[in-house]
Amino acid sequence: MNKKILLQNLQSKIAISEDEFDEFVTLFQYKELKKKDILVEENRLNDTLYFIEKGLLFLYKTLENGEIQVIQFAKENYWMSDLYSFFTSSNALFGIQALEDCQVWSISMANFETICLQYPKMETLFRLNFQTAYVNTLIRVSDIYSEDAQSKYNHFLKQFPDLVQRVPQYLIASYLGILPSSLSRIRKKSKA
Amino acid sequence: MNKKILLQNLQSKIAISEDEFDEFVTLFQYKELKKKDILVEENRLNDTLYFIEKGLLFLYKTLENGEIQVIQFAKENYWMSDLYSFFTSSNALFGIQALEDCQVWSISMANFETICLQYPKMETLFRLNFQTAYVNTLIRVSDIYSEDAQSKYNHFLKQFPDLVQRVPQYLIASYLGILPSSLSRIRKKSKA
DNA sequence: CGGTCTCTTGACGGAGTTCAAAGCTAGTGG
DNA sequence: CCACTAGCTTTGAACTCCGTCAAGAGACCG
Numbered sequence: 001m002n003k004k005i006l007l008q009n010l011q012s013k014i015a016i017s018e019d020e021f022d023e024f025v026t027l028f029q030y031k032e033l034k035k036k037d038i039l040v041e042e043n044r045l046n047d048t049l050y051f052i053e054k055g056l057l058f059l060y061k062t063l064e065n066g067e068i069q070v071i072q073f074a075k076e077n078y079w080m081s082d083l084y085s086f087f088t089s090s091n092a093l094f095g096i097q098a099l100e101d102c103q104v105w106s107i108s109m110a111n112f113e114t115i116c117l118q119y120p121k122m123e124t125l126f127r128l129n130f131q132t133a134y135v136n137t138l139i140r141v142s143d144i145y146s147e148d149a150q151s152k153y154n155h156f157l158k159q160f161p162d163l164v165q166r167v168p169q170y171l172i173a174s175y176l177g178i179l180p181s182s183l184s185r186i187r188k189k190s191k192a
Numbered sequence: 193m194n195k196k197i198l199l200q201n202l203q204s205k206i207a208i209s210e211d212e213f214d215e216f217v218t219l220f221q222y223k224e225l226k227k228k229d230i231l232v233e234e235n236r237l238n239d240t241l242y243f244i245e246k247g248l249l250f251l252y253k254t255l256e257n258g259e260i261q262v263i264q265f266a267k268e269n270y271w272m273s274d275l276y277s278f279f280t281s282s283n284a285l286f287g288i289q290a291l292e293d294c295q296v297w298s299i300s301m302a303n304f305e306t307i308c309l310q311y312p313k314m315e316t317l318f319r320l321n322f323q324t325a326y327v328n329t330l331i332r333v334s335d336i337y338s339e340d341a342q343s344k345y346n347h348f349l350k351q352f353p354d355l356v357q358r359v360p361q362y363l364i365a366s367y368l369g370i371l372p373s374s375l376s377r378i379r380k381k382s383k384a
Numbered sequence: 385c386g387g388t389c390t391c392t393t394g395a396c397g398g399a400g401t402t403c404a405a406a407g408c409t410a411g412t413g414g
Numbered sequence: 415c416c417a418c419t420a421g422c423t424t425t426g427a428a429c430t431c432c433g434t435c436a437a438g439a440g441a442c443c444g
Binding site for chain 2: 389390391392393
């Protein structure tokens with residue numbers, strides 16, 4: 001429980017004083033999660049946005065055959081939610097689960113809107129976050145199409161070196177759009 | 193050259209009067225494009241964001257083998273840019289080309305920032321646009337992984353029924369991540 | 385009406401899948 | 415603190431969808 005980490009995250013992108021921060025930080029709620037806890041359930045309403053102070057989450061979709069498709073990982077100092085449900089008040093398209101014990105700060109949609117209205121700087125922060133996330137996801141689409149499985153894995157290693165240790169292989173495989181067995185063969189090759 | 197279309201786009205998402213609009217619309221520039229014109233060049237600076245009044249553009253990446261990877265299409269009433277270059281002042285990752293004669297409104301990065309600062313409503317608009325675009329792109333990533341070529345094409349037909357008429361097949365194939373020959377075979381099957 | 389660009393069709397090949405079984409590892413409870 | 419179990423990873427053999435390469439048919443434009 002350390003609000004400073006959230007403050008630092010904001011200050012890394014916008015100019016905001018500790019006093020201003022204290023005015024609205026009360027709208028955030030602190031929450032702890034155990035590994036494997038489900039934070040957002042698929043096909044249910046989710047009206048909460050999370051900031052991860054510590055730990056690791058992943059966003060996923062359950063396919064018809066019951067298998068899990070990993071959409072993205074998010075670790076400490078990142079924001080996470082099923083934004084579709086958050087913004088449209090429809091049921092969530094994806095689920096979110098903890099891969100490690102986590103400490104997070106949550107904010108409801110109503111409070112999110114309040115903050116955006118009362119603190120234009122904060123709206124700027126969220127605009128910056130979304131535009132960056134959007135650009136990164138477009139780059140990801142481009143990479144998905146232009147790289148084979150081997151390159152995708154190498155790319156993943158470069159982009160998230162720490163996650164290789166923190167995430168089980170079958171979830172990395174899912175994120176890369178290949179089977180655990182294929183990833184295993186790729187890793188075997190790389191060692192040689 | 194019809195500013196009303198831009199105004200209507202804004203009013204569909206935020207409450208803004210014609211008078212307010214007139215105050216800053218002068219920061220936008222009108223521009224016409226011929227089919228095949230290049231609006232943004234890969235690996236060059238792009239400090240402009242475009243609103244498409246009429247026509248059709250596509251965002252693409254040139255691969256090592258010289259082939260084009262289509263990242264997305266954008267038609268009338270949508271916004272388009274290489275946002276990476278726009279926001280970071282680095283060279284563009286993607287290029288943008290006209291698929292039809294176009295009429296667009298452009299705004300420079302500097303003017304974009306001015307508008308965001310002076311008109312919080314406009315910052316809200318852009319936040320809404322980016323968050324929606326981000327969510328849609330995440331859904332696309334999910335679909336890329338969970339659907340085979342046939343389903344991806346069906347999905348494309350549902351999502352952009354008009355584009356099938358307006359975009360050559362080899363660019364649709366590229367957008368779907370398959371070869372023109374594969375798309376041709378898929379279409380043949382569908383007819384049967 | 386000639387040339388170029390686009391779409392179709394065919395034969396073959398390969399990256400990654402499918403299915404299955406055998407190791408391995410970490411977490412749990414006695 | 416060890417033993418057991420469930421879940422993860424590795425490995426093998428056969429298969430499949432889509433890619434590759436290539437050639438021909440069709441469409442569009444000057």
